[in-house]
Amino acid sequence: MTQPIYAIGDIHGYSDQFDLAIDLIGMDGGQDALVVFLGDYVDRGPDSRGVIDRLVDGMAQGRNWITLKGNHDRMFQWFMESPPRHDAHLLVGYHWFHEALGGIATLQSYDIAVVDRMRLKDLRSQAAETVPQSHVSFLNALPLTYETESLFFAHAGIRPGVPLHAQDEEDLVWIRTEFHDYARPHPKLIVHGHTPVERATHYGNRVNLDSGAGYGRPVTVAVFEGDRAWYLTRGGRVPLEPLRRRR
Numbered sequence: 001m002t003q004p005i006y007a008i009g010d011i012h013g014y015s016d017q018f019d020l021a022i023d024l025i026g027m028d029g030g031q032d033a034l035v036v037f038l039g040d041y042v043d044r045g046p047d048s049r050g051v052i053d054r055l056v057d058g059m060a061q062g063r064n065w066i067t068l069k070g071n072h073d074r075m076f077q078w079f080m081e082s083p084p085r086h087d088a089h090l091l092v093g094y095h096w097f098h099e100a101l102g103g104i105a106t107l108q109s110y111d112i113a114v115v116d117r118m119r120l121k122d123l124r125s126q127a128a129e130t131v132p133q134s135h136v137s138f139l140n141a142l143p144l145t146y147e148t149e150s151l152f153f154a155h156a157g158i159r160p161g162v163p164l165h166a167q168d169e170e171d172l173v174w175i176r177t178e179f180h181d182y183a184r185p186h187p188k189l190i191v192h193g194h195t196p197v198e199r200a201t202h203y204g205n206r207v208n209l210d211s212g213a214g215y216g217r218p219v220t221v222a223v224f225e226g227d228r229a230w231y232l233t234r235g236g237r238v239p240l241e242p243l244r245r246r247r
Contacts, residue, residue, distance in 0.1 A: 008220070009221075013051060019054075036153045045105065069139075069144055080128065082128070110127070152189070191224070
């Protein structure tokens with residue numbers, strides 16, 4: 001019998017959505033279920049610290065959790081370096097504290113205020129004294145991918161035509177258009193988040209589980225068994241079928 005694999009889409013600082021996701025998995029697969037978190041634990045929501053607390057505690061308890069790195073997690077990780085590192089993928093004029101990205105909300109969850117005309121080096125020094133080392137270590141240790149015989153998990157997706165083992169980190173945490181526009185089969189079914197959609201969607205060659213928790217919508221939890229997929233609700237499993245099969 002194939003072991004079920006559960007996957008949780010982007011959480012973005014909403015600890016209540018984290019708790020809901022874990023409750024849904026517990027009802028379906030129990031406490032020992034294999035869970036893959038697709039990254040973006042921080043930014044936008046009010047409790048990024050609480051989300052990372054839950055992840056760190058769960059890992060310390062030996063939960064069967066795989067926690068992948070998202071682009072927002074990497075921005076937080078890089079800010080905690082000395083000196084802070086800027087993500088060059090961002091558009092000119094954008095930075096982690098831009099209102100569109102949510103870094104201010106993340107630091108506020110640690111009771112760190114970001115005020116006008118504050119120097120970045122001073123803010124980073126304050127964060128270094130306040131953010132628990134266990135959280136920094138967690139961010140530094142996040143893997144980029146997880147795979148099984150038939151599934152490949154990554155935060156943003158993959159670059160089509162590049163072998164899975166040779167994928168670049170930049171694509172794994174940031175890619176969109178080239179990946180989304182590719183309709184042919186990949187070597188494995190790609191399970192990802194990163195790009196918000198109204199609901200979890202199976203495109204045949206990929207499954208997007210980012211249902212917009214970062215914008216106040218419910219997080220999505222999916223379960224995979226062989227080539228079948230479902231998303232979880234309090235009422236149980238709901239089939240997650242490829243778009244081409246829908247009527």
